[in-house]
Structures are given as structure tokens and as C-alpha cells.
Amino acid sequence: MHNKYKKLFLLKQNLVFLNHGSFGACPKSVFKSYHNWQLKLENQPVAFLDQARDFNKHMKTPRTFLAKELKVKSNDLVGVTNATAGLNAVAQSILLKKGDEILISDHEYGALEKTWDYVAKKNKAKVIEVKVPLPLNSEDEFVEAFKNNMTKKTKILFISHITSPTALVFPLKKLIKEANKRGIISIIDGAHAPGLIKLNITSLNVDYYSGNCHKWMMAPKGSAFLWANKNKKNILEPLVISHGWLPNNYKKLQKGEFTETRFIDSFELQGTKDPSAWLTIPDAIKFINDKKYSNAFKESSKLAYETALTISNLTKIPLLANREFLAPQMISIPIPKCNVDHVKTQLLKKFNIEVPVIKWKNRCFVRISIQIYNSKSELIKLTQALKKIFKL
Numbered sequence: 254m255h256n257k258y259k260k261l262f263l264l265k266q267n268l269v270f271l272n273h274g275s276f277g278a279c280p281k282s283v284f285k286s287y288h289n290w291q292l293k294l295e296n297q298p299v300a301f302l303d304q305a306r307d308f309n310k311h312m313k314t315p316r317t318f319l320a321k322e323l324k325v326k327s328n329d330l331v332g333v334t335n336a337t338a339g340l341n342a343v344a345q346s347i348l349l350k351k352g353d354e355i356l357i358s359d360h361e362y363g364a365l366e367k368t369w370d371y372v373a374k375k376n377k378a379k380v381i382e383v384k385v386p387l388p389l390n391s392e393d394e395f396v397e398a399f400k401n402n403m404t405k406k407t408k409i410l411f412i413s414h415i416t417s418p419t420a421l422v423f424p425l426k427k428l429i430k431e432a433n434k435r436g437i438i439s440i441i442d443g444a445h446a447p448g449l450i451k452l453n454i455t456s457l458n459v460d461y462y463s464g465n466c467h468k469w470m471m472a473p474k475g476s477a478f479l480w481a482n483k484n485k486k487n488i489l490e491p492l493v494i495s496h497g498w499l500p501n502n503y504k505k506l507q508k509g510e511f512t513e514t515r516f517i518d519s520f521e522l523q524g525t526k527d528p529s530a531w532l533t534i535p536d537a538i539k540f541i542n543d544k545k546y547s548n549a550f551k552e553s554s555k556l557a558y559e560t561a562l563t564i565s566n567l568t569k570i571p572l573l574a575n576r577e578f579l580a581p582q583m584i585s586i587p588i589p590k591c592n593v594d595h596v597k598t599q600l601l602k603k604f605n606i607e608v609p610v611i612k613w614k615n616r617c618f619v620r621i622s623i624q625i626y627n628s629k630s631e632l633i634k635l636t637q638a639l640k641k642i643f644k645l
């Protein structure tokens with residue numbers, strides 16, 4: 254049976270879609286707003302994209318909405334295409350020297366591991382991977398693992414807020430405090446966090462934070478942000494140098510005179526591009542904050558946890574953490590060792606279920622994402638399918 258909210262989405266109605274985590278899914282009403290922005294752009298491209306006419310005004314509204322949602326100042330926030338781009342800009346802006354150390358966890362997203370390997374190789378720096386103790390049951394144990402790897406050479410701490418392979422919410426506060434005490438630059442990969450957990454970026458006391466609006470905030474693909482601590486934003490260089498890098502009258506200005514809008518201009522003016530996904534963010538925020546869905550979001554979290562417990566009881570393999578460290582609507586459930594590609598194909602082809610089956614280190618997981626469009630019957634279907642595949 255379909256959940257009544259499924260028809261609010263553009264998803265294939267008969268597919269059991271349990272992979273909101275990878276690329277999100279945009280509600281029809283939000284997508285309509287996206288489409289309207291695109292129509293408006295094509296209707297008068299010059300007025301729309303000219304900074305002196307409509308562009309700056311349009312770009313400011315999503316920044317204001319998002320700043321309120323993330324509890325940050327809007328001047329410290331810029332739109333980027335995705336978290337990978339935001340984090341790359343930070344990684345490639347920080348000056349490193351030979352022997353500097355970059356501390357990351359062993360749960361980081363593959364694309365960003367590559368970014369840090371690239372940056373380290375270029376600067377003759379070193380990436381140090383910290384093994385997070387599993388199951389994750391205590392913040393102190395978590396912090397201790399990082400402390401044990403911090404040295405005088407540690408220059409950067411890079412860590413996910415919510416991890417990709419394991420779907421854990423890392424407790425960041427004490428760890429960041431420790432990094433700040435030691436003068437280590439903290440960079441947070443918040444790709445999954447907006448819309449999945451309540452965010453207060455200011456209270457984290459970090460240096461840099463990038464997150465996606467196209468996952469759990471349900472904005473269209475290509476909407477993300479980079480936030481920087483106000484004292485640290487001026488060192489950032491965008492990946493593309495264009496009109497916004499320096500103001501048009503920069504030759505006449507003294508050094509440092511144009512810093513207030515430079516961060517925003519240098520990131521948001523990068524050649525001709527369609528900003529419609531960014532402009533749709535206010536509608537996405539209104540959707541996720543609409544009181545009529547608040548119960549459904551709570552139910553989704555409950556369903557995710559119940560399903561995880563049911564599967565864990567069947568496999569006799571414990572979950573990766575206490576509930577407080579499991580992401581609310583996305584859980585990586587350990588499954589017996591298997592050929593993950595084969596299991597994923599079976600789930601899709603035989604059972605019509607789209608869900609990631611992940612190999613991480615020498616372990617295997619099925620990572621369920623439950624969004625308001627999912628129903629209990631779909632999770633029962635997944636459980637039955639796994640029972641059949643693994644003969645549980």
C-alpha cells in the first residue's frame with residue numbers, strides 16, 4: 254500500500270525507494286518553483302543574470318532563509334553546487350607545508366578522501382586516518398581516539414557530521430573544542446545534515462562547514478552551501494576565478510578594502526550559470542518545516558529504527574551505535590558478508606527495492622533512508638527480501 258505522501262513526489266510510484274540519502278528527492282511543489290525560476294530566467298536572461306539588475310536581489314533571499322535555518326549570519330554563507338565543491342574550495346585554499354598532518358576519520362566519503370589525498374600529495378603533507386571505536390557508544394571514547402592522533406604537526410581536522418557509509422551522527426562539540434585549543438583548523442562535511450538533524454552551526458565553533466540542500470532539505474539537485482567563520486573566510490579561494498573575485502574598481506582600492514562582499518561575490522559569480530536550484534531553497538525549507546508533515550518526519554525516524562532493530566535481531570549482528578549516534582531517518586544496518594553488488598541487484602531486480610548495499614572495510618551494510626513518502630509495508634518488504642536472500 255502506498256503512503257499518502259508518495260504522490261507529492263516525482264518518484265516512480267511503484268518503486269520501493271529507500272535511498273533518499275544518495276541524491277534526495279524533490280517534492281512536486283518545490284520542483285514547480287524550481288521550474289518557475291528557470292522560466293523566469295529564460296524570459297529575460299539579461300535582467301535576471303545582471304548583477305546590477307535582478308541577480309543580487311534574487312541570490313540574497315535563499316541566503317537569508319538558509320542562514321536562519323542553520324543559525325548563522327548570512328554574510329558568512331555562500332551558495333555552491335554541492336558539498337564536494339564547497340569542501341574542495343576550503344581544502345585547496347589552506348596553505349600547507351611539508352610534513353603537515355590532516356586528521357580524518359575512517360568513515361569519510363570516498364570523493365573527499367580523494368580530495369585530501371590530492372591536497373596532501375601536492376603539498377607533501379600527510380593524511381592520518383583515525384579509527385573511530387565501534388560500536389559508537391560514548392562521546393569521550395570518540396574524542397579520545399582523535400586526541401591520540403593529534404600531534405604538533407596536525408594542521409587540519411576534517412570530519413563528517415553524518416557519515417556516508419555508516420550513517421552515524423558524529424558528536425562534534427568536544428572534539429572541535431579540543432581542535433580549537435590546539436589551533437587545528439576544523440572543516441566539517443555536513444553533506445547529509447541539513448534537514449536531517451537540527452543544525453546550529455554557530456554553536457559548533459568550527460572554522461568551515463559545507464552541506465547539501467539537495468539531500469534531506471529536498472531542494473533540487475545542485476543546491477548546497479559553504480559557511481565560513483567570519484575571521485577565516487577571507488583566505489578562501491573559489492575553484493573558479495571570475496568577475497566576483499575582485500570588484501570592478503579593484504585597481505583603485507587599497508588592500509583589504511573590499512572584504513565584506515568579496516566572499517559572497519567570489520563564490521556566487523563564477524561565469525554564466527543557472528542559479529535556479531539555489532533560488533528554490535526557501536520553498537524547500539518551507540516544505541520541510543510545514544507542520545502538516547512534522548508527524549510524518551517523526552514516524553519516518555521511528556520506522557527506520559524499528560526496521561534496523563528487526564534486521565539486527567534476524568542477523569544477530571548488532572547495530573553500529575547507540576540510538577543517539579544513529580542518524581534519525583538513515584541507518585546503515587550490518588548484514589552478513591556478501592557480494593554487495595549481487596545483493597543490490599537482487600533487491601532491485603527481484604524485489605523492486607532501490608537501496609544501497611555497501612561494503613566498508615571488511616563489513617557489509619544495507620543503508621536504509623526513510624523519508625515521509627515511505628510506508629511500513631515497504632520496510633516489511635525489505636525485511637522479507639533480506640530474509641530470503643540471506644536465508645535468515
Ligand SMILES: Cc1ncc(COP(=O)(O)O)c(C=O)c1O
Pocket residue numbers: 274275335336337338361362364365413415416417442444445465
Ligand atoms: C558524507 C558525504 N560527503 C559528501 C558527499 C558528496 O555530496 P555531493 O555529491 O552532493 O557533493 C556525500 C554524498 O553522498 C556524503 O555522503
